[in-house]
Amino acid sequence: VGIWPMMIQAILSRSIPRKVLLEMEMLGDRWTADQMQSLGIVNRVVPHDQLNSTVKDITDRLVKKSPIALRLGRDSFYKQQDMDFRAALAYLHSQFTLVTLTEDSKEGIKAFFEKREPEFKGK
Incomplete structure (x- = not known):
């Protein structure tokens, strides 16, 4: 259409092979969900009639985690992805260290040893 998908290029160039991205951008073909996966x-492809239940399953799992x-x-x-290996480590x-200093970390460890579900507070 006479334009180039500049902004999405910054994201996709970090996620998929460069030559595949270049082909996608140059040809502008539509890709199927399976190809995208x-x-x-x-991350996943689900039939349309299972979309809501799949989203619910994922969100139900996420809300049980420490926010x-x-x-x-x-x-x-995301912050470490462009660092060299030693800097990233x-x-x-x-x-x-920051995560282990949170109340949620202490609660998670305690709950694990007490064989119960943790009660996270987001602190």
């Missing part, structure tokens, strides 16, 4: 652009651990983990996942070590 095989490239790792989407602060999820936030710190997600943030560190040092950064992740500091983030691991």
Whole structure:
């Protein structure tokens, strides 16, 4: 259509092979959900009639996790991706220390040893 998908390129170039991305951008072909999954652009493909139940299953699992651990983990996942290996390890070590200092971390460990579900507070 006479334009180039500049902005999405920054995201996709970190997720899929460069030559595949270039072909996608140059040809502009539509890709199937299965093709997108095989490239790792989407994590899963579900039939339309199972979409709501699949989303519910995933969200039900996520709400049982520590919100602060999820936030710190997600943030560190993205921040370390462009660091060299040694810098990433040092950064992740500091983030691991932060996670272990949270109340949720202590609650998770305690719940594990007491063989019960943790009651996270997001602190």
